[in-house]
Amino acid sequence: MKFDTIIRNARVIDGSGEPAFLAEIGLLNGRIERIESTLSGWSPEELDCSGMVVTSGFIDAHSHADLSLLAKGLEHEKLRMGVTTEVICQCGYSAFPVSDRYRSLRSKTFAGFLPGVRLGWNWSTLSEYRRECTSAGLTQNIVPLVGHGSVRMAVMGDSPGHPSASEMDDMCRWVRQSMKEGAFGLSSGLIYPPACYADSAEVETLCRIVAEYGGIYVTHMRGETVNLIDSALTEAIEISSRSGTPLQISHLKVIGITDESKGKIAGVIARIEAARARGLEVHFDCYPYTEGSTLLSTLVPRWAQTGGAAGLTSNLQHTATRAKIRRDIETDTTSWENWVQSCGFGAIKIGSLSKRGDDRMVGRDLLSIALDRGEDPMDVLFDILIEENAGAIMVFTMMTEADMLTALVHPLGLIGTDAIPCPQGQGRPHPRGYGSFPRVLGRYVREKHALTLEEAIRKMTGLSAKKFGLKDRGMVQEGMAADLVVFDPGLIIDGATYEEPRRVPEGIEKVFVNGRLAVSEGVVLEKRAGTFLSPQSGRLPV
Structure with a gap:
């Protein structure tokens, strides 16, 4: 039988959580046509994957790629780390x-x-x-x-x-x-x-x-x-x-690096387990970092943001209103998410600026910027929001590694990047948009033994597909869409850091999207193999 592609001598992890097995895979017309221990047939494209692991393409269960899909130069960054499907x-x-x-x-x-x-x-x-x-x-x-x-x-x-x-x-x-x-x-x-x-x-x-x-x-x-x-x-x-x-x-977590916050995540997950015991279908997603990233404007009270960016910047320029915003940030920790109190100005860094203002601030925390300027960090925050029309992005330390791992290794957790794309040459985006999945497999599977390779792949593929009702994705099975990742389990690791967030990961050898070879050894070959997926009837409880 003729196939479009044959993958030989592969160690297959199918996404179910079951142990890996040796097999050969035949791809035809965008699908996994045949899986056998020794595959008969021929193909113009045969890959010897000896020593490699083959899995279903990774599913980013939490993506903010909505607008980057329309922006040139941003569309293939996640492909290099094996992501073939994004939930936006x-x-x-x-x-x-x-x-x-x-x-x-x-x-x-x-x-x-x-x-x-x-x-x-x-x-x-x-x-x-x-x-x-x-x-x-x-x-x-x-x-x-x-x-x-x-x-x-x-x-x-x-x-x-x-x-x-x-x-x-x-x-x-x-x-x-x-x-x-x-x-x-x-x-x-x-x-x-x-x-x-x-x-x-x-x-x-x-x-x-x-x-x-x-x-x-x-x-x-x-x-x-x-x-x-x-x-x-x-x-x-x-x-x-x-x-x-x-x-x-x-992105399940308890934000805060104070003693009061540490360890709280275990009780939160226990409540989720209790809800499931009552018959409710509940899951969560998380990312393998202790830092998060979102709009800088999230640091001010919600009432101050009435009227959108224009309303917020106007409020910050009004002396009495600015003073009230300051008082709320300094004293109110119960009526809104006060991340300044939970994390501190020293944990909050500028990730990107919408107006390309003073780029020297990018990558630096608000406290150090304030010390250099001889100003109060609260005023630095307010002035940046005014200068950027509330459009700046922050990256901030929000939890301990132990608390992050409590969520990451739990069987109810999916993996998502929560990444906000940033154009090339601008800012320092969170590295999770470039390294999340290889980081799980390299740092937390191979190096720290926090979870097995099979369990990590289940969370990245099969579990995510079931949660969102993707019946033909997430598993290496005959008849499934041929979204596949080939990686070296001994080498795979994230390359992205907070200082160099756009570095590509190591160990991802091949990525297939709908049967087409999209990435080979870190080089993007096919940028147009994706499609919008449609909901399928009969979604089963997970």
Whole structure:
């Protein structure tokens, strides 16, 4: 029999968690056609993978690549670390829906997510956005959610109020249309404006529509600090339970490097296990780093962000309001996520600047910048937000390695990067966008023995595919899509660091996307093998 490609002498880890086995794999028409111990047949392309491991392509369970799909030069970075599928539109932010009334606001709000890149925003719906991305060409397979914050903004702009009955109807219509057009579920980011102004009932109402289409609820919870995470987890579980949507908790952690925060994650996971024991389907994702990254504006109270970037910068330039913002950051640790108090200015670094301001600040923490300037670090924070129109990205230390590992090794955890793309030559993005998956396999499997290779691959592939209902992905089995990674288990490791975040990983030999060889020894050969995936009926509980 003729195959498009034959992979010989491979050590296969199939994504189920079961032990590796030796096999040969025949690829045909974008699928895994045959798996045998010794494969008969021929192919114009035969690969001898002696000493290598072959797995299904890695699934980034938490990606912020929504806009980078449309930006040249950013689309293939994750491909080099074996990612063949990305679940996008996370934390309540999706590139759709976009209403004509608030199109300009959407463009300004998203500026910080892709510094220095201008996009046309000439789409409104998921279908139109998918058409734009497909026209640009897709490196990976894409699994879209629909963002609650984006839905709210399409109807209410950045208003902090509760929706009227008609506004709620409009939000429901946007969600229903998105689900009909191929969204896999609803995401929320309940610490970010405007979603942070919503109550549980609003989110639950939208989740009920998602449940009608067999979708899931993916949430960046309302709080991740030690004072807020218990109530936030209760809210997430109750929304899931009442609406009938399976729950995926985004980047599970307890933010803080104080003694009060350390070790708290074990109790949080115990509550997740208890919810599962009651019959609720709950999982979470995490990344293999102790630092996180998000918008710098997240450091100020939510009320100060009313009116979006313009409202925040105006508030910071008003003497009395600026003083009130300072007081809240200095004293309030219960009504909002106060990361300055949880982590400290010395743990918060500038990752990128939207206006390409003083690049000497990039990679440096707020405390050291303040010392150099002879200023108070709070004033440095406020002034950067004003100068950058609230568009700066930060990277900050948020937990210990022990706490990170508690989540990383747990069997309910998927792997995601949570990476915010940054154009080449700009800023210092978080290295997780370039090294997460090889870091798990190199540092935490091979070097630290924190989990087995088979279990790590299950979390990166089979478990993620099942959670999002991808019936033909995530496993090395006959009939599955030929998304495959070939790597050297003795060499694989992340190369990206906080000082050099764009360094490519080592040990990734080959990457196939839909049967096409996309990466060979770190070189991207095929940039257009991906596609938008569509939800499949009959998703099974995980």
